[in-house]
Amino acid sequence: MQQPSPIQEESIPIALTDSDILARAKNGTGKTAAFCIPALEKIDQDKNAIQGLFYTHNAPGRYSLKAKCCYSCSHEELALQTSQVCKELGKHLKIQVMVTTGGTSLKDDIVRLYQPVHVLVGTPGRILDLTKKGVCILKDSSLSPEFQPSIEQLIRYLPASRQILMFSATFPVTVKEFKDKYLPKPYVIDLMDELTLKGITQFMLLWKKGKKSTALTPSFPRQLQINQSIIFCNSVNRVELLAKKITELGYSCFYIHAKMLQDHRNRVFHDFRNGACRNVVCTDIQAVNVVINFDFPKSSETYLHRVGRSGRFGHLGLAVNLITYEDRFNLYRIEQELGTEIKPIPPQIDQAIYCQ
Known part of the structure; x- marks a missing residue:
């Protein structure tokens, strides 16, 4: 049986008492479940009404305002993830x-709202328009907002x-207001000192010469036992070119970046998420067991x-970083x-360090 993360263990009992909460915790510590669990616990499924509104927004952190319960996160993808x-x-x-x-059909949303809905997850402009x-x-x-x-x-x-x-890693001035x-x-909860890399083994692969994409040979992915992996890049062009390279090597690969249409x-x-593909090149998405930093973050x-996309909710995870001299x-x-x-990557990786 999984154990709750520190933010879940401390905030869920307080939330169930109807107390207001101001909580800080780092990314990857289970804030989504920390909010969702008490929110869902208070919903009467026999009542045909929206009782939980999870409002997502492009924000530097995650916040949640709960009328009876609310949540806010970054990007449309996280709205889907939260749902x-x-x-x-x-x-x-x-x-x-x-x-x-x-970016999705407003008409379809209106039709759906005439059917039973207990929890609504969405972006601010769309929710306000429907309201x-x-x-x-x-x-x-309930409601969830960026301020x-x-x-x-x-x-x-x-x-x-x-x-x-309100749950976040950071609280800007607008949040204070x-x-x-x-x-x-x-009720204030501050867990920013909790180590969020616990359970995640980190390796680096030093790339000294030639194009970095040549590191992605058929033998490189076979070092890893990958259920699903996220490969991070620092630009839109790199995302598309790398996804193409991985596909050419014979591996299933999707990509996501900000210039794509929202429906796509x-x-x-x-x-x-449903397992149609094992690898995605992008900037942000759901939890997986392997994260690859093709471009090392700054x-x-x-x-x-x-x-933090790996090793969530107590699972083991693995991060591989492709490092250049720079x-x-x-x-x-x-x-x-x-x-x-962050240790040098070994010739053979023990699956026990990141697979359960």
Whole structure:
């Protein structure tokens, strides 16, 4: 049986008491489940009404404002990811979850809202649009926002008695203003000192000469026992070129980047999540057992965000970093800042260190 992560263990019992929460925890520590579990616990599946509104936004961190419960995360892909977590956690409770994001059919969303929906996950503009049209009724619901005027508007549609839960790794000034207005006395949880690389083995592969893409030979992936992997690049062009290279080597590979149409991004994310492909080249997506930094990140925050995609919820994970001579200073600095060690990759990798 899996054990709850520290943020889950500390926040879930408090959330179930209807207390407001202001929680800080690093990426990859299970904040999504920490919010979803108590939110779903309070939903009456026999009541045909939206009781949980999970509002996702392009934000530097994740926040959640809970009318009865709310959550906010970055990017449309995370809206889909959050909805999948809700569906998985709520399937035995018969809770109906709907996701809506910009760039998808508004008409289809309106039709869906005339069917039973207990939890709505979406982006701010779309949720506000549906609310103003009168098809998204929030008087019984929860809400999740980035702190923009649209949030203030959405709050007007919420019941007066609301519980607010805010989860993030960082809280910018706008969040403080929001907190002072809507959370005068929150229960504060600060777990930023928790090590988020626990359970993740990290290796580096030093690439001294030639194009880095030549590292991706048929023998390189066979060193790894990959259920699914994410390969991170630092530019759109690199994403497409690398995905093409991996496909030419005979491996199934998708890619996602910001210049793609949202419908296409959603479809790729859905297919990858359902196992249609084992590798994806991108900037951000769901948890997997192997993360490959084809381009080494320039900051420890980015490194944590990427590597935290593996080893989530107590699972073991593996991160492989392709390092060039120019990356040596960033490598040393990130090791020092995170108090971790990135070792040279061995000829053979023991599957026990990242597979369960």
